[in-house]
Each structure stands twice: as C-alpha cells, then as structure tokens.
Amino acid sequence: MKIDHIGIAVKDSKVAIEKYKKIYPNLEIKTEISKNEDMKISFLKFDNIEIEILEPLKEESVIHKFIQKHGEGIHHISLQVDNIQEKINHLQDEKIKLINNNPQPGSHDSLITFLHPKDFNGVLIELCQK
Ligand code: ZN
Numbered sequence: 055m056k057i058d059h060i061g062i063a064v065k066d067s068k069v070a071i072e073k074y075k076k077i078y079p080n081l082e083i084k085t086e087i088s089k090n091e092d093m094k095i096s097f098l099k100f101d102n103i104e105i106e107i108l109e110p111l112k113e114e115s116v117i118h119k120f121i122q123k124h125g126e127g128i129h130h131i132s133l134q135v136d137n138i139q140e141k142i143n144h145l146q147d148e149k150i151k152l153i154n155n156n157p158q159p160g161s162h163d164s165l166i167t168f169l170h171p172k173d174f175n176g177v178l179i180e181l182c183q184k
Contacts, residue, residue, distance in 0.1 A: 055133060055134065055135070056133070056134045057103060057131060057132065057133060057134070058103075058104070058132040058133065058134040058182050058184075059097070059103060059104040059105060059106045059132045060103065060104075060105050060106065060128060060130070060131055060132070061106040061108055061128070061129040061130040061131075061132065061180070062105060062106065062107055062108065062126075062127065062128055062129060063108050063110075063117050063120050063121050063124075063126055063127060063128075063129040064107055064108065064109055064121075064126050065109070065110075065121060065126060066109065067085075067094055067096050067107045067108075067109040070107050070109075071083060071096060071098065071107060074098055074105070078100070081098055081099070081100075082098075082099040083096055083097065083098055083099070084096070084097045084099070085097070086161055086162075087111070088161065089159055091111065091112075092110065092111055092112045092114060092115035092116075092117075093108055093109060093110050093111055093112075093115050093116075093117050094108075094109045094111055095107070095108055095109075095161050096109075097161075097162075106132070106161070108129055117129065129178060130168065130177075130178040130179065130180045131177060131178075131179055131180065132166075132179075132180040132181070132182050133179060133180070133181055133182070134182055134183075134184065135181050135182070135183055136183065137183065138157045138165050138166070138167060138181055138182070138183040139157060141181055142155065142156075142157070142167060142181075145169065150169055150170075150173050151169070151170035151172065151173050152167055152168070152169055152170065153167065153168040153169070153170055154166075154167045154168060155167075157183065160180075160182055162184070164182045164183060164184050165182070165183045166180055166181065166182045166183075167180070167181050168180050168181075169181070
C-alpha cells in the first residue's frame, strides 16, 4: 500500500508554496479548485509523494474550520487503495468509524473517504482510489 499524499491546511497557499520552492526550486506544482469551490488545492510533486496544500476559499470550508480550531498544519494522510468500496465495507465490519460511508469525488477525479481521527490517534486518514 502506498501513501498517496499528505494534506496540509494553510491560510495562503502562495506563501506556503514559495517556502517549499526554497527547498526544491524545480518543484512541479498543479493547482485546482475543489468541486464545491470551497478550497484551492495545490499538488506539490515530490519524487516519492505529493504534498497537497489546502487553502480555504470560503468560511464554510472544512479547511477554514480546521485552521480556526487547530491552526495551520498537517490536515490528513492519504492512503491509496485499489477498491475503496471494498475497503469501506471491510472497515465497517472492523467497527472503524468513517466520516463518509460512501466514496466521495476527490481531486484528480479520484474517489475518497475519511476515517475518523478518534480511531487513529488524532490523525485524519483519507482513503483514495485513483
Ligand atoms: Zn487528500
């Protein structure tokens, strides 16, 4: 199983990206707006993993709420799965609490779901199927 990416909540993605570019000047970056238009997502392509920079565009955004509660920082770790529905069914059998019981459309046309941080030592785990 691969870790697909790490999501980081930031107030200003431009400022955040400039800092990563100081470490890695040739960093490849792609940006998209989430389907519900409440956040800007920038993908920073490192050799072995992507970092997903998440900037809220609206006050209702989950990322805005996260920053208000916890400040900027790591928001989630995303694990790549082949069959998300199968994995969801299995985790439900294992009594793991999911935030979405049905796969949701994610960035890059992926399907995603989140597992409750209470079951993972305070870490929000995303499952993603490419
Ligand atoms: Zn993610």
